[in-house]
Amino acid sequence: MSDEAISESNEARDLVGEYQFGFHDEDKSVIRFNNGLSEQIVRDISAIKNEPEWMTDIRVKAYHHFVEREMPKWGSPEILNNIDFEAITYFLRSTDATKDDWKDVPEDIQNTFDKVGLREAEGTWLGGITAQYDSEAVYHSIREDLESQGVIFLDMDSGLREHPELVKKYFGKVVPHSDNKFAALNTAVWSGGSFVYIPKGVHVEMPIQAYFRINAENMGQFERTLILADEGSSVHYIEGCTAPSYSSTALHSAVVELIAMDGAKIRYSTIQNWSNNVLNLVTKRAHAMKNSTVEWIDSNIGSGLTMKYPAILLKGEGSHAEVVSVAYAGKGQHQDTGAKVHHLAANTTSNIISKSISKDGGRSTYRGMLQVMPKAHNCRSKIVCDALMLDSDSRSDTYPTMEIGNSSADLEHEASVSKVSGDQLFYLMSRGFSEQEAMGLIVNGFFEPFTRELPADYAVEMNKLLNIKMEGSIG
Amino acid sequence: MSEEILKISNIHVSVEDTEIIKGLSLTINKGEVHAIMGRNGSGKSTLANVLMGHPSYQITSGEITYYGQPLEQLEVYERARAGMFLSFQYPSVLPGVKVGTFLKKSIEAVRGEPVKQKDFRNQLKAAMTLLDMDRSFLSRYVNDGFSGGEKKRLEILQLVLLQPSLAILDETDSGLDIDALKIVSKGINQVVPHAGCIVITHYQRLLEHVKADYVHVMIDGKVVKSGGPDLAHKLEEQGYDWLEANA
Ligand SMILES: Nc1ncnc2c1ncn2[C@@H]1O[C@H](COP(=O)(O)OP(=O)(O)OP(=O)(O)O)[C@@H](O)[C@H]1O
Numbered sequence: 001m002s003d004e005a006i007s008e009s010n011e012a013r014d015l016v017g018e019y020q021f022g023f024h025d026e027d028k029s030v031i032r033f034n035n036g037l038s039e040q041i042v043r044d045i046s047a048i049k050n051e052p053e054w055m056t057d058i059r060v061k062a063y064h065h066f067v068e069r070e071m072p073k074w075g076s077p078e079i080l081n082n083i084d085f086e087a088i089t090y091f092l093r094s095t096d097a098t099k100d101d102w103k104d105v106p107e108d109i110q111n112t113f114d115k116v117g118l119r120e121a122e123g124t125w126l127g128g129i130t131a132q133y134d135s136e137a138v139y140h141s142i143r144e145d146l147e148s149q150g151v152i153f154l155d156m157d158s159g160l161r162e163h164p165e166l167v168k169k170y171f172g173k174v175v176p177h178s179d180n181k182f183a184a185l186n187t188a189v190w191s192g193g194s195f196v197y198i199p200k201g202v203h204v205e206m207p208i209q210a211y212f213r214i215n216a217e218n219m220g221q222f223e224r225t226l227i228l229a230d231e232g233s234s235v236h237y238i239e240g241c242t243a244p245s246y247s248s249t250a251l252h253s254a255v256v257e258l259i260a261m262d263g264a265k266i267r268y269s270t271i272q273n274w275s276n277n278v279l280n281l282v283t284k285r286a287h288a289m290k291n292s293t294v295e296w297i298d299s300n301i302g303s304g305l306t307m308k309y310p311a312i313l314l315k316g317e318g319s320h321a322e323v324v325s326v327a328y329a330g331k332g333q334h335q336d337t338g339a340k341v342h343h344l345a346a347n348t349t350s351n352i353i354s355k356s357i358s359k360d361g362g363r364s365t366y367r368g369m370l371q372v373m374p375k376a377h378n379c380r381s382k383i384v385c386d387a388l389m390l391d392s393d394s395r396s397d398t399y400p401t402m403e404i405g406n407s408s409a410d411l412e413h414e415a416s417v418s419k420v421s422g423d424q425l426f427y428l429m430s431r432g433f434s435e436q437e438a439m440g441l442i443v444n445g446f447f448e449p450f451t452r453e454l455p456a457d458y459a460v461e462m463n464k465l466l467n468i469k470m471e472g473s474i475g
Numbered sequence: 476m477s478e479e480i481l482k483i484s485n486i487h488v489s490v491e492d493t494e495i496i497k498g499l500s501l502t503i504n505k506g507e508v509h510a511i512m513g514r515n516g517s518g519k520s521t522l523a524n525v526l527m528g529h530p531s532y533q534i535t536s537g538e539i540t541y542y543g544q545p546l547e548q549l550e551v552y553e554r555a556r557a558g559m560f561l562s563f564q565y566p567s568v569l570p571g572v573k574v575g576t577f578l579k580k581s582i583e584a585v586r587g588e589p590v591k592q593k594d595f596r597n598q599l600k601a602a603m604t605l606l607d608m609d610r611s612f613l614s615r616y617v618n619d620g621f622s623g624g625e626k627k628r629l630e631i632l633q634l635v636l637l638q639p640s641l642a643i644l645d646e647t648d649s650g651l652d653i654d655a656l657k658i659v660s661k662g663i664n665q666v667v668p669h670a671g672c673i674v675i676t677h678y679q680r681l682l683e684h685v686k687a688d689y690v691h692v693m694i695d696g697k698v699v700k701s702g703g704p705d706l707a708h709k710l711e712e713q714g715y716d717w718l719e720a721n722a
């Protein structure tokens with residue numbers, strides 16, 4: 001190889017790193033809007049989807065709020081203030097319709113979902129899946145037994161078409177467009193995402209999954225998800241995501257709203273593995289009614305910058321919040337994540353476990369909020385924040401905030417920052433593991449409180465993913 | 476003559492410019508058990524760590540060969556893969572790493588090939604029965620919350636599973652109750668015929684269960700006396716003072 005060729009391939013490697021999902025398909029979109037954002041683009045998105053007027057109005061209102069709203073001042077203002085919103089594609093339709101048979105999905109898209117492992121999982125242990133490719137779902141399936149019990153699992157566009165009354169009632173009620181600049185952006189240009197309704201008393205035993213794949217360069221993906229678990233029901237929803245590695249920025253800005261009615265249980269698991277050129281700015285929030293449980297099982301392994309703080313409002317007495325989150329910040333990554341729990345009712349409980357790893361100059365930040373309202377008596381909360389630094393170039397910060405409005409609350413808060421010890425490495429190496437394998441085991445172990453909450457196959461995948469991330473720069 | 480496994484020739488070892496081992500030689504053949512005794516701080520664990528390749532220790536002179544090959548160039552994990560095993564005086568805690576997973580991966584790492592789940596299960600079952608260990612250990616995290624004796628038992632479980640050619644046991648008997656000592660000795664004795672063994676201990680009573688061919692006494696980084704099992708008895712009765720003069 002010539003010197004230039006070598007340096008070029010090194011550059012490509014630097015860009016892609018150890019990321020194995022950085023490939024892309026040729027852009028064969030059916031419709032792709034010009035880059036840039038305006039009220040007209042917002043109206044065009046609504047028009048192309050034949051939406052009811054009330055939705056168009058919500059979008060336009062949100063758009064104006066977005067324009068006026070200032071950028072968040074936390075996280076990474078340098079990156080946020082440099083986002084060129086005119087360089088982003090806000091809508092791209094890849095296929096003419098969502099299919100329910102993979103045979104009808106273009107072959108390269110089929111292959112992509114094969115490579116990311118979705119199709120295998122579909123066949124074995126999922127109750128239903130939605131595969132979104134850029135702006136819209138290209139494939140969707142749900143097991144018949146779920147459908148016959150009245151479970152609704154659709155992409156959000158279909159949800160709006162088929163269940164406008166439910167969507168109208170709940171859309172934006174948990175995360176209003178005025179929540180923050182990116183919630184406003186999402187509300188203005190949302191496309192795709194999931195709409196889920198679990199009827200009273202129905203327990204969905206197999207998880208349902210949505211997969212979000214960005215393919216085109218400069219893409220903005222703005223999926224919108226609404227999950228309603230009616231009284232006494234339960235569901236486990238899993239989302240995964242990956243994107244090609246490009247040198248230019250892609251934007252992923254989702255809004256997820258969950259409502260767990262009395263006695264319901266929602267578990268929402270995320271395996272976020274975007275390429276490093278993706279900015280991941282997501283608002284996730286849940287309302288938990290009486291005696292219900294909401295669990296965010298959240299991992300952030302990829303993206304250049306993630307700002308995401310899954311929230312739970314414990315509105316009903318006896319409700320429970322669980323947030324288990326892990327973040328991995330490698331070279332060129334900043335994971336600014338956390339959890340927010342608001343105890344609004346009495347006898348509510350919450351449990352927050354946050355684990356982060358920083359390596360090769362990566363930066364991880366925990367930003368947490370725990371609030372107990374004056375009338376929320378006898379609440380219990382436990383927060384554990386652990387950071388593991390794999391080298392001294394990396395950085396980890398913790399910003400916990402607590403507002404405790406009464407003295408009956410029982411609170412525990414533990415935080416630790418640790419380094420991998422030489423003794424641990426020596427012990428593992430004396431058992432035949434190379435330094436890299438040893439690090440991999442330590443990292444997998446550190447994230448175990450997260451992976452044990454995942455279905456077995458995904459836990460295995462997660463560990464593999466982490467090991468791949470660990471490859472390269474050691475030694 | 477039986478096969479030579481390890482030969483240590485007059486090594487000097489330093490940590491950060493402090494010399495700890497000051498000229499030590501030892502040859503170990505297959506099937507032999509060498510007990511090493513000596514006061515706290517005399518350099519026994521240092522010797523064990525140096526043999527396994529701990530990066531903090533520098534061999535400033537002398538040589539160690541393993542099956543006739545110099546050890547120096549081998550990384551820690553390469554030594555393990557070549558059949559060396561160290562049972563730690565203070566085994567590390569590995570939070571989140573399950574014992575079962577760890578054992579299987581370790582066997583695979585040492586053997587350099589995947590192990591069939593069924594074969595692994597059978598070997599594990601046999602070894603755990605031998606060592607009277609409860610299956611519930613497998614789903615616990617390595618050494619996390621283990622009692623001192625449990626940690627030692629897990630070390631010996633690894634010894635039995637990995638079937639090394641050279642076993643270095645650093646105070647594996649410390650902290651064991653009388654029954655546990657017998658059980659752990661069974662594990663050691665299973666490995667002895669196929670390996671060279673270095674058994675570091677403070678107590679003669681281990682040698683009632685594990686037959687030592689040689690007993691070496693270390694004082695201040697040197698072997699000052701070598702003998703048979705009788706020497707261990709004498710040390711137990713008289714302590715180390717009578718040897719100081721020779722040192
Ligand atoms: N990494 C190190 N840094 C500094 N000093 C060390 C280090 N390792 C060992 N030493 C010193 O070397 C000496 C020998 O220690 P070593 O652990 O080998 O003793 P030992 O014979 O195993 O003792 P014990 O019977 O208490 O286990 C001690 O004085 C110890 O403090």
Ligand SMILES: [Mg+2]
Pocket residue numbers: 519520521564645646
């Ligand atoms: Mg010692």
